[in-house]
Amino acid sequence: MEKKETAAASPMGMGGVSSRDEEVACNSTTMRASETCLRLLSVPLCISALLLMLKNSQQNEYGSVAYTDIAAFRYLVNVNGICAGYSLLSALFIAAMPRHYSTISRAWTFFFLDQVVTYMIVVGGAMSTEVLYLAEYGGAATTWSSACGSFGRFCHKLTASIAITYASLGCYVLLSLMSSYKLFTNYDAPPIRSPITAIHIVAFHASPN
Amino acid sequence: MEKKETAAASPMGMGGVSSRDEEVACNSTTMRASETCLRLLSVPLCISALLLMLKNSQQNEYGSVAYTDIAAFRYLVNVNGICAGYSLLSALFIAAMPRHYSTISRAWTFFFLDQVVTYMIVVGGAMSTEVLYLAEYGGAATTWSSACGSFGRFCHKLTASIAITYASLGCYVLLSLMSSYKLFTNYDAPPIRSPITAIHIVAFHASPN
Known part of the structure; x- marks a missing residue:
């Protein structure tokens, strides 16, 4: 797989910047901004779910x-910790990375990690x-x-923590979609450019017919 | 979004069939065969997990x-039933569909359903x-x-059913990857072809400089 060359494939030919390229650049900027926002949004969500669960304990006569x-619940705490850390680091990395500077290994890494984190949250x-x-029901x-009859406060905090985890899952489903779109749209099998093909182009355009 | 025109974008220009197109066609055939095999493979897996669970009951002195x-477990039975039905129908549909005949709505439908089934199995x-x-541990x-001490046979069959469900999950993770690859590789934002661009091409090639 290698990066698709939109400039070479565009009707403008070599060196030209068409409306298509401008549109692709605009889409890329919008997606980059949306992706960073979603990653930053999932940081407080994961931390909230994590803290709610960490502080969740109840002691009574039962x-x-x-x-x-x-x-x-221990697994959920670990997952929310990993999610918060990964979301923050990946958002900082994307924000610090120069625009239009993306490699296939980076695209694959984000795609793979986003998928793993999404499945972990699910x-x-x-x-x-x-x-x-x-x-709740036994x-x-x-x-x-049923334990919630005896430990009602514990169950309420638990419900809130799980609901927030599902909100961060929503962010990660969208992020997985975006990272797979970015990977499969930007990279494809290597195109073959033979000298014979180049001769055909010249002959086609120079012909008086 | 519309289908990417590989022939128009190839260096051969209009009407030409390059090695790139042949390579794409070959990749498409291989992927289609792999996809059908994975869908057909997940049918017996889902049915086995379903039957193991349906017949799983134990009665003793406890x-x-x-x-x-x-x-x-009721949810798992329903999920395996849906998975078996969807896998069979989608495999038959892909096998019956003429080669290289794919529309964007079809690609989106497969992508969406594969994602939903994968998350349901997870x-x-x-x-x-x-x-x-x-x-097992209480x-x-x-x-x-702990209930497995009293109902050992039930727990063994349960373990086998869950293990087979994870095998079908493996198939669906790959199928999700394939359907997202097919969707995002074949379809992109509509390219803009203005008359001004066409004039630029003629001027570029006809210029004596």
């Missing part, structure tokens, strides 16, 4: 419960939602009792 | 348990894995006891 007691959100559901067959 | 008792797999983990804080 016993005590904290996020560390359930593996799914897994964390789904697992925590399932535990929350069981804590499981008759497995004799698991 | 009580009885079936997949219908847990919401996450959610189903993650939720079921979490319940299996709780059934939850001390929530006083949820």
Whole structure:
């Protein structure tokens, strides 16, 4: 795969800057700005979800419960930490990178990391939602009792943390879409330019017919 | 967005079929075959996971348990059913569709449905894995006891069903990648062809300098 050369493929031929190129540049700037905004937006979302869960514990006459007691919640805390760190670093990297300066390895890296983070958030959100559901309604067959009746405050904070995680998931679904668009639109299989092809062009344009 | 015109953009100009076009056609055929194989492969995987879960019930001196008792397992059964049906229909549709006959609405539909099915499988797999983990190890804080000690056969079949679901997830991650590649490689923003651009081309080639 190599970068698609829009200038060479445009009707203007060599060295020309067509309306098509201007349009592509404009789209690229808009996408770059949207991408940076989405990454920056997901930073406070992930941190909020993380802090809500970290400070989530309750102690009463029935016993005590904290996020560390359930593996799914520990995983969600780790995922939100990774998401916040990655979102901030990637936003800074994109903002610091000169415009139109993108390499295939960079595009692949962003594409791969965005996909991984998105799937990690989906897994964390789904697992925590399932535990929350069981804590709310219990499981008759497995004799698991409803825990939210005894630990209502814990469950409310948990619900808020999971809801915020889903908001950051929304950002990452869009970011995954953008990074795959950028990767597959900008890079393609290497074009073959033989000398015979160049002779054909000259003959076609110079012919009096 | 409209289909990228590789023939017009190639150095051969109008009507020519370059090595680049042949290469693109060859890549397209390989991808089409791989895509159909992956869709056909995920049909037996989804059906196996579905049947394993449907027939999964155990009754002993401790009580009885079936997949219908847990919401996450009911969801996994539905997801595997949808996955099997969609995989078969989409494979038949792609096989029946004439080669190189693809429209943007079709590419968007496959891209969207593949993404939705992939996320549905991730959610189903993650939720079921979490319940299996709780059934295996229990939850001390929530006083949820380990259920796999009493219902070992149920847990073994459950593990097998979840493992097969992850195998079909692998197929769908690749299919999502392929459908996004096909969508973003083949379709782009509409190019602008103004009469002024055409005049520039003539002037450039006809100039004695």
